[in-house]
Amino acid sequence: MSSNAKFADGDGQIVQSILWLRGHKVLLDTALAGLYGVPTKVLVQAVKRNIERFPDDFMFQLTAEEATLLRSQTVTLKTGRGQHRKYLPYAFTEQGVAMLSSVLNAPRAIAVNIEIMRAFVRLREWLASNKELASKLEELERKLQDHDQAIVDILNAIRELMTPPDPAPKRRIGFIIND
Numbered sequence: 001m002s003s004n005a006k007f008a009d010g011d012g013q014i015v016q017s018i019l020w021l022r023g024h025k026v027l028l029d030t031a032l033a034g035l036y037g038v039p040t041k042v043l044v045q046a047v048k049r050n051i052e053r054f055p056d057d058f059m060f061q062l063t064a065e066e067a068t069l070l071r072s073q074t075v076t077l078k079t080g081r082g083q084h085r086k087y088l089p090y091a092f093t094e095q096g097v098a099m100l101s102s103v104l105n106a107p108r109a110i111a112v113n114i115e116i117m118r119a120f121v122r123l124r125e126w127l128a129s130n131k132e133l134a135s136k137l138e139e140l141e142r143k144l145q146d147h148d149q150a151i152v153d154i155l156n157a158i159r160e161l162m163t164p165p166d167p168a169p170k171r172r173i174g175f176i177i178n179d
Helices: 003-007 013-017 029-036 040-049 064-073 094-103 107-129 131-162
Strands: 019-021 024-028 059-061 090-093
Touching: 013 024, 013 029, 013 107, 024 029, 024 094, 024 107, 029 040, 029 090, 029 107, 040 094, 090 094, 094 107, 107 131
Parallel strands: none
Antiparallel strands: 019 024, 024 090, 059 090
């Protein structure tokens, strides 16, 4: 078993860490730091020292709203002073993760980057294989919309049948003089 087996994607650790933000598949700096075995602060420092390698389509900083939304999804918060971040997290796209290998030049960083790239490829393949399923679901949805209209038409017809017809004018009894 290789030394990178503990962070290989067999347990889904990398794939589970991939998020969909602003139309990109990304990994947050905290997840990457955990995979690389370095503190988040060290990873962010290395990136800031080489910021020219990370254009906006490689890395972006989350907004306060995005960070709050992500924090609310992870129910467990550490207690105690100094346990939370002062700064908003960074999100790295697939290209940004690839660029990290040139910034973090440790053997573990290179091995982890290889596994992350493989995870992105597997995710892309999985999404591509599910396009057929997605198109079938869209077709089913269109059919259901057609059926929905038919059901609405049937219900309207039933309502019309349930409403009593207007009463026919009653014939008056007695002698009637027409004018």
